[in-house]
Amino acid sequence: MKQIVCLATSPWYPIPTRKQQVMSRIPDAEILYFDPSITYIAPLKDKAAKPGLTAYQKSGVHPQANITVYSLPPVLPFFYKSRWINKCNQRRMARFVRKKMQEHGFTDAVLWVYSPVTVDLVDHVPHKGLVYDCVDRHSAYGGLMDPALVDAMELELAKKTDMTFATADALAERLRTAQPETAMIPNGANFERFVQASQPQPVPDDLAGIPRPIFGFVGALQSCIEYDYLEAAAKARPDWQFVLIGKEKPGVDLSALHAMQNVHFLGLKPNEQLPQYLAHFDACLNLFARSDLSKDVSPLKFYEYLATGRPIVSTKQPDQILQYAPLIEIADSPAEFISACEAALHDDTPERTAARIEAGRACSWDSRVSQMCSLLQKHGIL
Secondary structure, rough: EEEEEEEEOOOOOOOOHHHHHHHOOOOOEEEEEEEOOEEEEEHOHHHHHHHHHHHHOOEEEEEOEEEEEOOOEEEEEOOOOOOOHHHHHHHHHHHHHHHHHHHHOOEEEEEEEOOHHHHHHHHHOOOOOEEEEEOHHHHOOOOOOOOHHHHHHHHHHHHHHOOOEOOOOOHHHHHOOOOEEEOOOOOOOHHHHHHHHHHOOOOOHHHHHHOOOEEEOOEEOOOOOOOOHHHHHHHHHOOOEEEEEOOOOOOOHHHHHOOOOEEEEOOOOOOOHHHHOOOOOOOEOEOOOOOOHOOOOOOOHHHHHHHOOOEEEOOOOOOOHEEEEHHHHHOOOHHHHHHHHHHHHOOOHHHHHHHHHHHHHHHHHHHHHHHHHHHHHOOOOO
């Protein structure tokens, strides 16, 4: 059985992202999945982060029989600004990872990483192959970082790898300058789960009292969303309802939307319940704002929307969605967004629904992971 050590950038619970979707589908493998560290000062910003300071002391959990999930120890802050701090952090991480590998008898593992900072870890963890899966332009995150340092670490990491994946063309092109064996594999959808929204579903209790039509958004409510579009549409069409499902991120001012009677914040929902909500959306919303980060995003939620067959209204961001323009409505201004929403209400014919479902099927995680595994086997890594 293959052995894989995955150093993730998002925890296994509660929201399944690319990391969990990929790891859960690699056949014949025993996997150690490491949730990312928090910094020692994280609880000062978010009290809910405090348990993360000691989470690494807990036993591993098993989301499925072949996967064990551990939390990494907390780290010093400012590692995106100081290479010295990052080296200190990563060597501590490496000691922890080596200990868990020894406990599980891992002697011939593939090391699979998701962050540029692991460049200072990979030489301290034994591995037979190294894979970097790039899911974002990390240097565009903003905050306390030196973008040039992050970019430099990422290219240095790519040079060390045996195989690099990227979720968008621009990301792949840049990484190929360091690692020619870079393949572009976009994000995907849990097709079997989200296609359920194309069939009748019970109305969730917190959606039952909201009249139609409903325009729904699913995802983190963070700074890269075009909230101005939502505000303009909600003002112009008080007879339309806008439902937002997801966690509100710190530092995002949503007070204007909270004050509107036809905008409904339902909070974070378990992934397995989302089809019940999506089935009752008259249109699904993909609302990335224009930015260096969103331009190269591979929009996981968009592929999930496709699998539902529901009409979709999207901004022009990210670039990846433009290949699906014939199947969706696209807006590039608040006025265009209102018009696109109107058009979407008439875009649910059986033929159009079926076309979106088939597009979603082609983007399934099963298909994406099969592509990745084939490439890794071809290069003798798995």
